[in-house]
Amino acid sequence: MRKPTSRLTLLKKVPTGINGFDEITGGGLPAGRPTLVCGSAGCGKSLFGLEFLIRGATEYGDPGVLMTFEESADDIRKNVASLGFDIEALIAKKKLVIDFVRVERGEIEEHGEYDLEGLFIRLAHSIAAIGAKRVVLDTIETLFAGLSNEAILRSELRRLFGWLKERGMTTVITGERAGDQLTRQGLEEFISDCVIFLDHRVVGHVSTRRLRVVKYRGSTHGTNEYPFLIDENGISILPITSSDLEYEVSTERVSTGVPGLDEMLGGLGYYRGSTVLLSGTAGTGKTSVAAHLAQATCARGERCLFFSFEESASQILRNMRTVGVDLQPFVRQEVLLIHSARPTVYGLEMHLVQIHKMIAQFQPAVVIVDPVSNLKTAGTIEESSALFIRLIDFLRKKGILGFLVSLTSGANALEATDEGISSMVDTWLLLRDLESNGERNKVLHVLKSRGMNHSNQVREFHITSKGVKLVDAYLGPAGVLTGSARLAQEAHEAADAERSKQEMERREMALSHRRNAMEAQIKALRAAFDADAEEFRKTADYERIRLGKIEIDREAMARSRRVTERSKKNNHK
Amino acid sequence: MKAMAPKKSRNETDHPDAPRPEAEWKLRLYVAGQTPKSLTAFANLRRICEEHLAGRYQIEVIDLMKHPELAQTDQIIALPTLVRKLPEPMKRIVGDLSNSERVVLGMNLEKLSGSPS
Secondary structure (H helix, E strand, O other), X not given: OOOOOOOOOOOOEEOXXXXXXXXXOOOOEEOOOEEEEEEOOOOOHHHHHHHHHHHHHHHOOOOEEEEEOOOOHHHHHHHHHOOOOOHHHHHHOOOEEEEEOOOOOOOEEXXXXXXXXXXXXXXXXXXXXXXXXXXXXXXXXXXXXXXXXHHHHHHHHHXXXXXXXXXXXEEEEEEEOEXXXXXXXXXHHOOOOEEEXXXXXXXXXXXXXXXXXXXXOOOOXXXXXXXXXXXXXXXXXXXXXXXXXXXXXXXXXXXXXXXXXXXXXXXXXXXXXXXXXXXXXXXXXXXXXXXXXXXXXXXXXXXXXXXXXXXOXXXXXXXXXXXXXXXXXXXXXXXXXXXXXXXXHOOHXXXXXXXXXXXXXXXXXXEEEEOOHHHHHHOOHHHHHHHHHHHXXXXXXXXXXXXXXXXXXXXXXXXXXXXXXXXXXXXEEEEEXXXXXXXXXXXXXXXXXXXXXXXXXXXXXXXXXXXXXEEEOEEEOOEEEOHHHHHHHHHHHHXXXXXXXXXXXXXXXXXXXXXXXXXXXXXXXXXXXXXXXXXXXXXXXXXXXXXXXXXXXXXXXXXXXXXXXXXXXXXXX | OOOOOOOOOHHHHOHHHOOOOOOOEEEEEEEOOOOHHHHHXXXXXXXXXXXXXXXXXXXXXXXXXXXOHHHXXXXXXXXXXXXXXXXXXXXXXXXXXXXXXXXXXXXXXXXXXOOOO
């Protein structure tokens, strides 16, 4: 065989082009070395190999050879056509060779010594034909079913992997899991550079695919299980461990779309790129608040991505129109995208990957998830809270305002979200019912809002045909009252006020009456007094006259008397 | 495809030129160069054929080193591989045919051993 032409450093890596895989491995698969991709049936290992080749050919210009032992070239062509890969074109452009190695049990008889040189020749021929750099062997263990001499097979496989390494082929070898072993024939003992394990688990009727890098010689790698998704774009792997707390924050504020709510949040609304949690019991108008945000966002000309896990897009549009929020034009202008899916349609991871992918495609400024609480039916509580943390991290990193709606069931404590995400969010709004006097009224609180001066008050929450309205709730000595109790209290107070006003008026009138009476009395007294005074004056005058007269009389008398006296005296003398 | 002519090919490739229009037994041996294994296989095959099918067989030897594309089209994995093209059904035997007893059984030659050669 040919001697290696160049010495490859251990850390040189070949990007797979598989969404997310190159991130978790720090660059891809070890260059020029074989990698074992193993897992049980249906775990996606063949697709992994195939995508490695297709992406290599289309994105990195590396021609590749697929040697398939299980599916015919025709089957593969059909299978990947549904994934949106055009294999025919790649084959025509000499970027890809598919060689189907048919091995059937019992068809071949073995007599004496043999080797697998035929396989080597085929592979060498294919590699030479297109100048391949990548090779996939899927699933080579099938040989063990067709040929019975294990000793020969094992030594030949060892030779094959060595041969591929010598030629500097970056190779993916798939193997099927059996029992405790990674592969049925223990291929892992031949391939020591890189081993990737794919898993397809079903928990609670929901399946989740996971990928784990079991070993990667000469390279650091995440040891976690990474959830992945297979959809029309192939494999998408979601790295969890790349989530850290380093991200830019914005001081820019965006409107909530509800005027009263902006006021409650320091008059300016949410921070751009922050995370808002709105929790509340059923029927409190959570979706309406979300719709207002969508409307405000789209009206600014920014994009909004609305994930609905309860209602269909048309249902949301119809319902929101009845409360005066018409989102239809925004959908038409493609600034609003409503994505509806049943939570149980696939596993949590799949949802998250889906969300990631749609965000990457749509590039929204605001992402609404309504409700996040529904998603936990697609997995365990533990998983869902891990998922939300990752989702929040992801949104923050991208500077996207995340608006998460959480339905709190009536039995639960309102301020306890089972998703356990309340500590993660920046702003937490709580919508609740207050039940009193035979009615339920909605009130809105701002439980927390980091980095802003937010209202500590409770607002009454009204859904009108012109949208959501926040009304100052009655705050008085009788407590916080809402709804008709508030109205009753207000009427009561008004009546009270009226009553006291009337009372005052009455009193005032009485007083003025009394004043009048008093004044009349004073008048009367004065009149009487005047009369008395007059009389007195008259009497006095009379007296004076009389007294004067008496004086006069007396003087006259005296005069007369003096006269007599004198005469008397005269008489005496 | 081109038949490789081994040193003593009188019995094999000469037969189509014989009066019989078509050989009853058409055998094809795939090898990769003149390796000890392929030479052993060829020698064994010829010996067995002479013993059981003298005059009624044709052996075509294909060297995949010269025609690597045939490995894919003819679904060859292991070498050497012997393919019985005729009589139908097609049969494959891999190995250097060192155990002639079993080759005879595998090729259903034992019925013929009593027949005139």
